[in-house]
Amino acid sequence: xxxxxxxxxxxxxxxxxxxLPQGVLGARAYAATARKTECPDIPxxxxxxxxxxxxxxxxxxxxxxxxxxxxxxxxxxxxxxxGSWKFHQDLEPATxxxxxxxxxxxxxxxxxxxxxxPTISVPPDHPTVIKYRNELPTTHLFQFVIDAIRNGCSELxxxxxxxxxxxxxxxxxxxxxxxxxxxxxxxxxxxxxxxxHSFSPDGIHAEGYTTLDPSRVKRxxxxxxxxxxxxxxxxxxxxxxMGMTSxxxxxxxxxxxxxxxxxxxxxxxxxxxxxxxxxxQDRTFAEDGSLAYTMTLREGEDTPVxxxxxxxxxDVERRRYRLRILNASxxxxxxxxxxxxxxxxxxxxxMPFWLIGTDGGFRTPLQMLNFLISPAERYDLIxxxxxxxxxxxxxxxxxxxxxxxxxxxxxxxxxxxxxxxQVTKPLSGGPDRTRPPKELRLxxxxxxxxKPHIRRRQWVTYQHKLFRTMTFNAVPxxxxxxxxxxxxxxxxWEYINPNHDAHPMHVxxxxxxxxxxxxxxxxxxxxxYEKWINGGRKPKNLPVLANYLTGPPIPPEPDxxxxxxxxxKSYPETVTRIIIQEFSPPTGTIASIPGSGTEFPATYxxxxxxxxHEDDDLMRPWTIVDHDDQGGGEHGGxxxx
Numbered sequence: 001x002x003x004x005x006x007x008x009x010x011x012x013x014x015x016x017x018x019x020l021p022q023g024v025l026g027a028r029a030y031a032a033t034a035r036k037t038e039c040p041d042i043p044x045x046x047x048x049x050x051x052x053x054x055x056x057x058x059x060x061x062x063x064x065x066x067x068x069x070x071x072x073x074x075x076x077x078x079x080x081x082x083g084s085w086k087f088h089q090d091l092e093p094a095t096x097x098x099x100x101x102x103x104x105x106x107x108x109x110x111x112x113x114x115x116x117x118p119t120i121s122v123p124p125d126h127p128t129v130i131k132y133r134n135e136l137p138t139t140h141l142f143q144f145v146i147d148a149i150r151n152g153c154s155e156l157x158x159x160x161x162x163x164x165x166x167x168x169x170x171x172x173x174x175x176x177x178x179x180x181x182x183x184x185x186x187x188x189x190x191x192x193x194x195x196x197h198s199f200s201p202d203g204i205h206a207e208g209y210t211t212l213d214p215s216r217v218k219r220x221x222x223x224x225x226x227x228x229x230x231x232x233x234x235x236x237x238x239x240x241x242m243g244m245t246s247x248x249x250x251x252x253x254x255x256x257x258x259x260x261x262x263x264x265x266x267x268x269x270x271x272x273x274x275x276x277x278x279x280x281q282d283r284t285f286a287e288d289g290s291l292a293y294t295m296t297l298r299e300g301e302d303t304p305v306x307x308x309x310x311x312x313x314x315d316v317e318r319r320r321y322r323l324r325i326l327n328a329s330x331x332x333x334x335x336x337x338x339x340x341x342x343x344x345x346x347x348x349x350x351m352p353f354w355l356i357g358t359d360g361g362f363r364t365p366l367q368m369l370n371f372l373i374s375p376a377e378r379y380d381l382i383x384x385x386x387x388x389x390x391x392x393x394x395x396x397x398x399x400x401x402x403x404x405x406x407x408x409x410x411x412x413x414x415x416x417x418x419x420x421x422q423v424t425k426p427l428s429g430g431p432d433r434t435r436p437p438k439e440l441r442l443x444x445x446x447x448x449x450x451k452p453h454i455r456r457r458q459w460v461t462y463q464h465k466l467f468r469t470m471t472f473n474a475v476p477x478x479x480x481x482x483x484x485x486x487x488x489x490x491x492x493w494e495y496i497n498p499n500h501d502a503h504p505m506h507v508x509x510x511x512x513x514x515x516x517x518x519x520x521x522x523x524x525x526x527x528x529y530e531k532w533i534n535g536g537r538k539p540k541n542l543p544v545l546a547n548y549l550t551g552p553p554i555p556p557e558p559d560x561x562x563x564x565x566x567x568x569k570s571y572p573e574t575v576t577r578i579i580i581q582e583f584s585p586p587t588g589t590i591a592s593i594p595g596s597g598t599e600f601p602a603t604y605x606x607x608x609x610x611x612x613h614e615d616d617d618l619m620r621p622w623t624i625v626d627h628d629d630q631g632g633g634e635h636g637g638x639x640x641x
Contacts (some may be wrong), residue, residue, distance in 0.1 A: 040147070044294060044298065045286050047303045048285070050310055051090060053311055053420040055311070057312040060117070062111070063111050063118040064103050065104075073129045073225070078101050079134075079135055080099060081097070083097075083114035087285060087305060087309060088310040091285055094290045095290060095291070098112055100112035101120075113308060115308045122226075124259050129212070140247060146175050146244065149168065150170075160471060161471065164475070169242050176244075177198040177200040179193045179194070179195065181193030181238060183237065183376060184230070186586055188586055189509075190211075192509070193240050195242035200220070232264050234259075237255050238255070239254070243615055246611035246614070249328070249330060267442065274319065274320070275321070278306055278324065279326050280305075282413075285310075298411065300331050300403030304419070313419065314419070314422070316421045318386040318390060318427065319385060319427060319432035320385070322381070323383055325380075327374060328376075330610065331375065332401075336397070338353060338397075339351070341395060350370070351394060353383045355379060355380070355559055357379075358379060360564025362444075375609045382437045384437075395418075395419070396421070406502055445564050450515070455640065457639070459473060459496065459606075461495070461503060461570065470613060471617050471620075472618065474533050483638035486583070489582075490579065491580050493507075495576045497574055497575070498520065498572075499522075499572055500573075502569055502570060502571050504570070504610065505569075505608060509604045510583065511565065512566070513579050514560040514561075514563075514568050516577050517556075517576045521549075549575075585624060587599075598624075600624065601624065603623045604622060606620060607620070620638075
């Protein structure tokens with residue numbers, strides 16, 4: 001097996017490369033002093049053998065809003081705390097991090113589990129204001145990784161390509177800092193929860209730190225406002241701390257954020273206990289039950305965890321269920337299917353299901369047998385358990401999805417079984433009155449058709465040297481934004497991936513559609529791109545993508561077509577094109593809070609959602625302007641034409 005250290009040499013390190021910033025980002029990088037090169041010498045942990053399907057699937061509770069604090073908005077206070085959580089009946093409780101929401105009806109009983117966070121459920125276009133409070137320890141749960149980055153471990157601390165200099169992503173007196181990102185939200189930049197907004201438990205701020213209503217916060221707090229101007233959909237919220245997002249999310253900092261349109265009740269979908277959220281993650285546990293972060297040594301972890309339980313089960317009735325799946329893993333893609341046990345419960349052991357929605361909400365129903373879900377993607381399914389006899393077990397399984405996907409090197413632990421649905425409960429409340437999926441009348445997604453001469457912007461997943469980090473367009477994250485986009489415009493973004501790994505790419509603020517993909521001569525493109533960089537990065541000499549295409553455009557996959565997305569799969573040796581219909585951030589005031597709307601120029605980010613790659617600098621800012629005198633990004637960070 002190729003270990004994580006060997007993988008890191010292929011471009012997947014932790015940490016974040018940075019350079020002294022200027023311009024729109026307005027924050028500093030943190031120079032390492034007395035750098036060492038020692039890397040942690042730790043044994044590779046393996047989870048002890050666990051019994052499968054003995055722990056019941058938990059469901060995160062829903063937070064209760066307080067409508068009295070900000071007129072016209074629902075208000076929450078959510079605190080990040082360290083606690084304990086039992087991942088399996090045969091494991092001792094583990095120390096974990098989680099989000100807890102204040103309960104306005106009982107301040108002594110906050111809502112949470114210890115691990116993960118409560119679900120936030122809101123109607124569309126009714127704003128939410130949240131005060132986030134950081135009460136985590138000032139020593140990290142995985143301090144050995146923080147120390148290794150700070151000490152300059154060559155396998156964990158990335159180096160950007162010349163002429164940029166390597167700098168640390170956090171200051172010498174910070175081991176823990178955090179910020180919350182509402183993933184998929186239509187949000188003003190100051191509430192977007194970007195890495196440079198981080199703040200520590202003891203009140204140290206990244207220089208990009210921002211908060212609404214500053215008179216109401218302490219040094220370890222920040223207030224964000226959300227428009228909830230989205231279609232009915234499942235978003236999520238998670239940590240985005242600069243240089244340590246991967247560690248913070250692994251410790252437990254993630255939760256669901258549901259946009260619920262009351263009109264959905266007329267669609268005939270499963271509701272209540274028959275609508276089940278499934279937060280998929282992979283984790284490794286030591287013999288004592290503690291969380292073991294092993295991704296300094298290998299790709300991926302060895303045990304499936306759903307809603308915080310390893311190999312859980314759920315008793316279900318012989319009826320239709322709505323399963324709302326989030327891949328909240330750090331690195332792992334899952335290829336999911338439902339298999340019956342005994343295998344002869346159906347004419348074929350793989351049970352069909354219906355896809356009714358993705359990241360951005362509903363889409364035309366599509367019958368499927370399996371699907372590939374990358375980190376941060378969401379899939380909304382209808383699964384009909386009435387297809388099988390009472391007593392049947394239906395297992396959610398994973399296959400043909402090595403870590404890292406698609407398998408080069410792909411040496412992470414294989415996970416085949418995830419959880420089990422046990423068809424054992426009698427029908428409650430009479431027969432199933434939900435509408436069959438093929439009869440559903442769901443909101444559909446109109447395809448966005450490119451107009452002639454539409455602005456295109458290229459993003460190259462670039463690894464400047466073997467054993468070094470990856471960046472977009474050979475520019476580190478902390479370099480100033482070089483991509484200026486006119487408000488209201490439509491653009492095609494071309495993600496050129498000459499690497500051997502697939503990358504789930506996430507663009508903040510916007511929804512988009514996948515247009516197509518084309519194979520490229522990756523080796524030739526990489527070689528000529530190197531020559532372009534070494535030749536001074538002259539715009540006129542930039543390699544022309546059309547000269548490296550090796551086949552015709554490939555349409556989006558069936559589950560992508562007709563879907564609004566905020567995360568997509570950038571496959572290796574391929575250019576993937578997405579079309580973003582409108583760059584128009586929210587400018588209105590939220591709950592009468594001054595400064596809560598967008599002011600131009602407005603800077604957002606996009607990044608790989610393999611969290612170790614994100615921390616490793618595969619992330620760049622881009623800026624929306626309200627007039628066209630800001631350059632337009634014809635060269636530099638985003639290669640435009």
